[in-house]
Amino acid sequence: MRILSGIQPTGKLHLGNYFGMMRPVLELQDEGEAFIFIANYHALTTVSDPEALRNNTWDVALDFLACGLDPERVAFYRQSDVPEVTELTWLLSTLTPMGLLERCHSYKDKTARGMTASHGLFSYPVLMAADILSVQSDLVPVGRDQKQHIEVTRDLAIKFNNQYGPVFKIPEASIREASAVVPGVDGQKMSKSYNNTIEIFGSAKEAKKTIMRIVTDSKSLEEVKDPDTCNVFALYKLLATPEEQATLAERYRAGGMGYGEAKKALAETFNAHFAPLREKREALANDTDYVEDVLREGARRARREAAETLSRARQAAGLAWS
Numbered sequence: 001m002r003i004l005s006g007i008q009p010t011g012k013l014h015l016g017n018y019f020g021m022m023r024p025v026l027e028l029q030d031e032g033e034a035f036i037f038i039a040n041y042h043a044l045t046t047v048s049d050p051e052a053l054r055n056n057t058w059d060v061a062l063d064f065l066a067c068g069l070d071p072e073r074v075a076f077y078r079q080s081d082v083p084e085v086t087e088l089t090w091l092l093s094t095l096t097p098m099g100l101l102e103r104c105h106s107y108k109d110k111t112a113r114g115m116t117a118s119h120g121l122f123s124y125p126v127l128m129a130a131d132i133l134s135v136q137s138d139l140v141p142v143g144r145d146q147k148q149h150i151e152v153t154r155d156l157a158i159k160f161n162n163q164y165g166p167v168f169k170i171p172e173a174s175i176r177e178a179s180a181v182v183p184g185v186d187g188q189k190m191s192k193s194y195n196n197t198i199e200i201f202g203s204a205k206e207a208k209k210t211i212m213r214i215v216t217d218s219k220s221l222e223e224v225k226d227p228d229t230c231n232v233f234a235l236y237k238l239l240a241t242p243e244e245q246a247t248l249a250e251r252y253r254a255g256g257m258g259y260g261e262a263k264k265a266l267a268e269t270f271n272a273h274f275a276p277l278r279e280k281r282e283a284l285a286n287d288t289d290y291v292e293d294v295l296r297e298g299a300r301r302a303r304r305e306a307a308e309t310l311s312r313a314r315q316a317a318g319l320a321w322s
Helices: 015-030 050-066 084-093 098-102 105-112 124-134 144-164 204-211 231-239 242-254 259-285 288-317
Strands: 002-007 033-038 074-078 139-142 172-175
Touching (some): 002 015, 015 033, 015 231, 033 050, 033 288, 050 074, 084 124, 084 288, 098 144, 105 124, 105 144, 139 144, 144 288, 204 259, 231 259, 242 259
Parallel strands (some): 139 172
16 A cells, blocks of 8 residues: 655644654554655745745654654655656646635635735645655545545546546545644644644753743642643643553642643653654754755655656656657
8 A cells, every 4th residue: 555645844843743743644654655755845835935945844854754754664755856746736737627726625724814825825736636646645644624635636636537548546535533632832722823832853941941831720739630621731641651641640630739840740751752852863963965865765766656657647648759
């Protein structure tokens, strides 16, 4: 089974990214032939600073390798290193009904939040379809908010196959159901958009400072507290062992513990989890040749598949003469 997933390099990765996307994606290494890419073409719809885009792209590469991505088992690459994707995007665009894109809720949601209504943002699902179809992916793990884009991909693949002949596999969506919503320091869903994140590779000091700002209720030290409604405990559960969770939950319910103590426990657990990964990331950052070799080899593998797919699509559409 061939699996594809991507992530946009739009800023520093945080705890929400780690549990919502990174860990599930890294688990794909054990489930099939995985293609994981850094979606820097897609990021151009929101990142206009070229230096920031380059830095963010490199940061994502370091983060994934530090967190356990195995380049021996995974084709890991920058989207922009597979130019066949953009030509395939055009071929698919010629068959894409305007109404199909106009119904996509992601475009409407983003423009409603003030993003520029560019053609790139509007046609984002077509580029996403090209990403998926170029490597003939069988399965695409996505959050529920991206399910519609997989449906667009399927529609375009079927439409192309019906018009020109069987070129594309019809992929299936695998909906990632988060085991828990990762709350930000303000209690909302953790998101760069809300400026409420805890960066996974910031320093231990920075992480602790951010954790100490997590919003809680106003109960006094002596009062009994409910771990099930506490943002601090919700984050602690993601990182602690079941035994550690039970011990801290008991202290909540017994009273006599302030939220400051719970936050310190979270900071210690956070650092214990990420300190080894932080060290690995620092070593990778000092071995740029290795990281670049990983990305180039991943792109070579992806391009081999994409070139074959594009050649078949060009032939089918009448753009090849041999």
